[in-house]
Amino acid sequence: MQWTVRLEARTSQGEVKTTELVTFSRPGVVSTLAEIGLMLAETKTLLAKLQASMLCGQVAEHAAHHRICTACGVPQPLKDRRTRRLQTLFGTVEVDAPRFKACRCRVTTPVAGVTISPVCALLTARCTPELERVQAELGARTSFRDGARILESLLPVSPANHESLRTRTHTVALQLEAADRQVAAEVMAVRDEPAKAAAADASRPVVMLDGAYIRAVPGHQVRSFEAICGKVEREGHATRRFALVRSVAEQPHALLRAALLDQGWREGETVTAISDGDPALPALVRSATGGPVEYILDWFHLSMRVQHVEQVTEGLCALETPPLVPPDQAQIDVELLRCG
Secondary structure, eight states: OEEEEEEEEEOTTSOEEEEEEEEEEOOSSOOSGGGSSOOHHHHHHHHHHHHHHHHHHHHHHHHHHHHBOTTTOOBOOEEEEEEEEEEETTEEEEEEEEEEEOOGGGTTSTTTTOEEOHHHHHOOSSBOHHHHHHHHHHHHHSOHHHHHHHHHHHSOOOOOOHHHHHHHHHHHHHHHHHHHHHHHHHHHHHHTSHHHHHHHTTSOOEEEEEEEEEEOOTTOSSSEEEEEEEEEEOTTSOOEEEEEETTTOSOHHHHHHHHHHHTTOOTTOOEEEEEOSOTHHHHHHHHHHSSOEEEEEOHHHHHHHHHHHHHHHHHHHHSSSOOSSOHHHHHHHHHHHHHO
16 A cells, blocks of 8 residues: 655645655555554654745745845846755755845945845744754753754754754743843833832842752763752732852853842842851842842741750750759740740
8 A cells, every 4th residue: 555645835826836745655454563554754754855845935935025126026136046954843954045136226226236135034043943942942851962862763853962952952041031131121111110119119129049959960070069049029029030050150140130120129229138057148149239138047947956956955854964954944945946
């Protein structure tokens, strides 16, 4: 048995073009379950040919449309033909990218002699946004090597190593951070109005930080690295969360500063920082604000320190030698210290 897949393309002028993509063959009488239906390799081949046919057709019609001069309606002279390679989720496609000279009706204008390339203007990146998004998502959820292997195994995507996957993941991360900074700037512009500025002074922004050391993968240049997570809260504002690795972040205080700006913080305003006993965390807040910071030890770590006192008190009560303070009174004092 044979199956032939054909693609029928209809242009905007009504022309119809049929292209035979691929033919699959199977025995009429199968002997195993593995011979039924499409195989992964066949599906990848079909998707790659379908993508190439559609993309080349779209790009060709785009170039033909922009070749027509908008002033006189005459096709602009062809200068040369080049090719561009575009990486997509379904393979790398090489397309024609013709360049045109400016129309003769514009000889007296400053654009005379200018080369026009509609395809190059359309293909502003080496890969499609969909491929970049999928690679960034896999890079964020798995290791870069595993993400590249998953893509190459399931889709006819161009062979990508872990370096390109990491680069595109970082590119998407920078784009998200830039969008957050833009939103924060817009919010600050609105909140700078006098009426809203007075309302913002009603509460002080509170920064809560905590850090942990994470073991690095074997063979990495360091055995462990410190990850810092935190959030910024202010009355009347939605909570803003953030995370960073101090050893690789170019400006670790910039992310915290953007979160503070999103909460309506203004230069010189006092900020409250709540964290454990690590002095580096309040120092990070001071670096981000450049102003006064009120440091508070969080209740969990404070309670842990009180627990040490409680254990010492229990040990003293268990001694045969009578302590200086009666056991009952010591336990009451520790409970008062715990509950404030």
